[in-house]
Amino acid sequence: MFKRLFWVGLGFGLGVIAVTKAQAYVKANTPDAARQFLLGPDQDHVGMKTLEGLVNEFNATRRAREAELTRQYIAERG
Structure with a gap:
């Protein structure tokens, strides 16, 4: 169990690092118009907007x- 948790955590951490590096590369090596198309107009808070959207x-x-489970429970009891 702890091995699995370790590897999942390591994979998550590496994923975060990869995304951060990729965004830094895009910011450094693309013209402004292309960056705005890829990252949107607020380029400094892309990560927070993505996390907020996921939440x-x-x-x-x-x-x-x-709500679906509540409706099913009420239908079974009713």
């Missing part, structure tokens, strides 16, 4: 699933 999507999916 919002997760919460919306979680709420929908909870």
